[in-house]
Amino acid sequence: MAKDFPTREENYSQWYNDLVIKADLAENSAVRGCMIIKPYGYAIWEKIQSALDKMFKDTGHSNAYFPLFIPKSFFSKEASHVEGFAKECAVVTHYRLKNSPDGKGVIVDEDAKLEEELIIRPTSETIIWDAYKNWIKSYRDLPILINQWANVVRWEMRTRLFLRTTEFLWQEGHTAHATRDEALKEAETMLNVYADFAENWMALPVLKGTKSPAERFAGALETYAIESLMQDGKALQTGTSHFLGQNFAKAFDVKFLNKENQLDYVWATSWGVSTRLMGALIMAHSDDNGLVLPPKLAPIQVVIVPVFKSEEQRSMITKKVQPLIKGLQKLGISVKYDDRDTHKPGWKFSEYEFKGVPVRITIGPRDIEQGTVEVARRDTLEKETFQLTDIENKIAHLLDQIQKNLYVKAISFRENNTTNVDSYDEFKRILDEKGGFLYAHWDGTPESEERIKEETKATIRVIPLNSTQEKGKCIYTGRPSNQRVVFARAY
């Protein structure tokens, strides 16, 4: 199966789209901006979900479910939230259809108009804090540590599979705390959970930091984010965690009796990652031969392809590989044995290569005689001959190696594409020639941030956490600055 698609060099954007569609990860649907996540893509998302869900539970969180609909008036309650969110969204105005008078199809029944329109959630702070109002009376009811796996809708004008879609899947954590410090700590804890997941599961190095005020979540006092670098030198925000202060508690009047028996507003955080992670995963590691998946998130970790010329050979090989399959499964490794006779081995090789299966084992009659197999790894495309004896542990070790190698490769790519720049000319030149992360001094004002964005399309991705303080001058205004921030063009 020759997958006809451009190289990254030729057309990075087309390369990405073709990869997503031809590898059966997702496709556009009949509804503008909404995608269909196909089984192979969804299997990766399930692995992402399962790993994150365990991390959330290990840090004390529980799952719950809140309504899809938000009454329109809720959005007006938190002033900056409405500015940021309530504009481009799907509005439900009616609750019934009826047969059209011409007998052709159905029309909206104007008699079934809602008194108050309902908004499809673009995020759930408002509906959740409206509920928390009834749940929280005293400090004994705190903290509330809840997460929700859900679909959300933001009416995006320009959409791209996984990266920006009108409907997408995500998780949103919404926590309530008795003190400012505890809420701040929670926001940071969850940023670290995201960073841990990105680095150890997705093999994706991340920069941790805070967002500039202009890039903050609508309604947050502080937004923490992780940022990753894609192979075209553009940044992708892969997760955010917000310290919301008492803004939503004030908007929804959520007070509690503290330990000193005084009424106070509750402190809040929210944090989320979405199917956008799929886009990051695909773009970070894949190459001109197709997908490259880190073993920890690959739906199929090992594929075994028998090479046979007769039914007799096929059944001999099939028999021989059974202990290998069972042995790998015993180690928790997912294996596919593809002995179809409708496709040639060469077709299968390129198919599984294209689909990013980390390890391929090929076995033919001569291998059986010699007690060996051929093992090919997807990340380096290298092949090696393994003895069949005790091969399971070697394969497990190889999968570990591949996982680590992908991370090291991505770190090294990021290092090669990170530049300290000290003048605006250099800034613009590096952006155009190379892209990547640019560490530069900034005077801290929204005005210069905005002008840089207008003139170069680069934004401040993060103000790095725990970075070294360093005196310098803003590349745009020359005004003094104490710390470099990270600029990039971004998805």
Add this chain to the structure above:
Amino acid sequence: MAKDFPTREENYSQWYNDLVIKADLAENSAVRGCMIIKPYGYAIWEKIQSALDKMFKDTGHSNAYFPLFIPKSFFSKEASHVEGFAKECAVVTHYRLKNSPDGKGVIVDEDAKLEEELIIRPTSETIIWDAYKNWIKSYRDLPILINQWANVVRWEMRTRLFLRTTEFLWQEGHTAHATRDEALKEAETMLNVYADFAENWMALPVLKGTKSPAERFAGALETYAIESLMQDGKALQTGTSHFLGQNFAKAFDVKFLNKENQLDYVWATSWGVSTRLMGALIMAHSDDNGLVLPPKLAPIQVVIVPVFKSEEQRSMITKKVQPLIKGLQKLGISVKYDDRDTHKPGWKFSEYEFKGVPVRITIGPRDIEQGTVEVARRDTLEKETFQLTDIENKIAHLLDQIQKNLYVKAISFRENNTTNVDSYDEFKRILDEKGGFLYAHWDGTPESEERIKEETKATIRVIPLNSTQEKGKCIYTGRPSNQRVVFARAY
């Protein structure tokens, strides 16, 4: 914590509602008819999901995700489907809000009106078959065995937590097959999966059968269902599996080249269970002391309550129970150790009893001396003294026993509430006096079914599979019948 709520005898309906709310399973939200599933309730749903998901995968299905929105015109494509589904549903007409001129809040932006309205999916046959059209060219592309976990919306006028809500969570399987027989077999396989799950996980006996034509899913040629009996003598449909024939393939023009190289329409099934299962689970086993949960679906299977009078005693007990906790966890048993000093043991006993925790272990200083603990089981409320030695296996065995006992109890309840009736007078009398499942002869016409429903509110729940053929007379018309069908009043 005294839970003040009526007994089943006093007010079954209020008993159910209070149980759901006071046991922190779910509550009504600010949006009419939409519920909030709280962490304790959601933890049960997660266990249901996880068990079912494994059963779906073990029978060859994969998960995927299709859009929330369905273009209005899609509903008109399958004639009977639109009659059954497209009427009471949420309609998205606009995609933007704007600040209201008076500066107070937001209003719908009339300039952002959709050309074609979007319906929030009440079920996804139409949007999925529109996609399948592009996926299926030849018999080699078949079967497609896909399941989706999703939220759906049906604009219900009268709602009840879990049993009937405007938005609910469910899974919907949508499969495509090359032959009629294969699709029929799939519909039956999934009915059996549902029955297996209900009986072995929910401890809920079910009747398997087909629906009468009047009760069929809109667009199906045959609807298979499982039906259970609740403690008030009413039936609850707990799962359905539909043989859709070629109806959706014809409506969406999905043809394939069969093995004989001829174009044919694809055969379809769909099948689903929803958060309604939560309602069945709660109603089937719980009693006047609160929830009773089958161990296999209980978020906490064992709670350990220490009885102490001093900090010294508490830490001695805490130390002593560590090996017990670890031992139980090793057997895959979920344990909660509640050593809070803010609540008395008696409060905790009734709290966990109310929440349906299957096994409670109490341990005090005297127990420590004697090497024993007190073990209370939720289903029978019996207490027993266990030696601490090798207690883990005994607890595991006890959990099994409780699981089985709940099923046996429910079977016996159903047997006591199942009646063969041979006249319409007897039918009406039994319905009013006792309720339950009534096996009666029916002439097979929609007219008598409809009249019986109008006059008695009883409907045909199922035409049992593999039931013995028996000559008889329709209780309503006296016309001949070959088989008894199952009537009941239902949720």
